[in-house]
Amino acid sequence: MGEMSLIDTVVMAIWLMLPAYIANGAAAFFGGIFGRTPIDLRRNLRKNRILGDGKTYEGFFFGVSAGLLVGTLQQFSAKSLRMPEFSANADFASVVLLCLCVGALLGDIAASFVKRRLGLRRGALFPLLDQLDFVAGAWLFLFAFAREWFLANFTLSVAIAVILLTPPLHLLTNFLGFKMRLKREAW
Numbered sequence: 292m293g294e295m296s297l298i299d300t301v302v303m304a305i306w307l308m309l310p311a312y313i314a315n316g317a318a319a320f321f322g323g324i325f326g327r328t329p330i331d332l333r334r335n336l337r338k339n340r341i342l343g344d345g346k347t348y349e350g351f352f353f354g355v356s357a358g359l360l361v362g363t364l365q366q367f368s369a370k371s372l373r374m375p376e377f378s379a380n381a382d383f384a385s386v387v388l389l390c391l392c393v394g395a396l397l398g399d400i401a402a403s404f405v406k407r408r409l410g411l412r413r414g415a416l417f418p419l420l421d422q423l424d425f426v427a428g429a430w431l432f433l434f435a436f437a438r439e440w441f442l443a444n445f446t447l448s449v450a451i452a453v454i455l456l457t458p459p460l461h462l463l464t465n466f467l468g469f470k471m472r473l474k475r476e477a478w
Contacts, residue, residue: 304452306374307444309365310388311395311429314358316464318396322350323473342403343413351396358392387440390432398428414476422458
């Protein structure tokens, strides 16, 4: 297999990460609408909330569901779009999609935990952690549960593209959410 062009690499990076991107965005969106039950149940750890009100069971559920839905649509349309399937084996494709979606949201939750330990309030700016936490979570889960697939698909060039593309995409979608009054912060 030859080298991918820059455009092919960018398209591949977005294609592979789309379920995680959707899961992360949908968790924030639906958590803001339906979120009533904080994952930390409003408990503190050393005088600070464990996670904060921004991480809810409802957001987690809707985020994972939205990511899985998009990933399933990608899986079914991959051949007609001339894009790679997550796997030819439906069961393994489900594992990959779960890793992307659940891993993304657990990465975001882990970042909230870190921010609370540092005494930062919900919504406080923490450059790069805020934009790449869910990528790290998704990749960690893929590495743990679908390692060969992860290494075969997230080549060095695709991984670099994800790392370079995600922060501006994340900032753009957050800014749009802020302008639409769906988010409190523009970042």
